[in-house]
Amino acid sequence: MRASCKITVSSRYDYLFKLYQADPKEFERHTQAMIEAQIQNAPPHLQLKLRALQSVVYDELSHYKHPVARMNRIVELFWKKAIELRDALNGSLSKHVPKPKRQDAEIISLFKKD
Numbered sequence: 136m137r138a139s140c141k142i143t144v145s146s147r148y149d150y151l152f153k154l155y156q157a158d159p160k161e162f163e164r165h166t167q168a169m170i171e172a173q174i175q176n177a178p179p180h181l182q183l184k185l186r187a188l189q190s191v192v193y194d195e196l197s198h199y200k201h202p203v204a205r206m207n208r209i210v211e212l213f214w215k216k217a218i219e220l221r222d223a224l225n226g227s228l229s230k231h232v233p234k235p236k237r238q239d240a241e242i243i244s245l246f247k248k249d
Contacts, residue, residue: 155202173185174186174189191212195212
């Protein structure tokens with residue numbers, strides 16, 4: 136009886152990590168193909184939205200070359216969208232909530248006047 140071969144998150148990570156170290160361009164091609172496969176497996180009415188979102192992600196990440204900086208930016212984008220979803224589910228979108236009016240503050244001198 137042959138043991139089934141499961142691809143775990145850990146083994147997929149190890150593979151992608153080694154691929155990135157060996158050939159960063161092939162890593163980019165491979166990950167883009169993985170993303171495209173996921174988009175094509177999505178319902179047809181969502182595919183255009185997913186491609187638009189992926190385009191935004193590629194554009195945002197193009198400004199960052201270091202992997203940690205890219206990771207930090209993608210985390211920021213994730214949380215921004217998560218907050219928008221939370222606000223939408225709670226019935227209010229934060230971008231539609233008016234900002235409080237700015238009040239002028241009294242200026243206090245730090246130096247004594249003679």
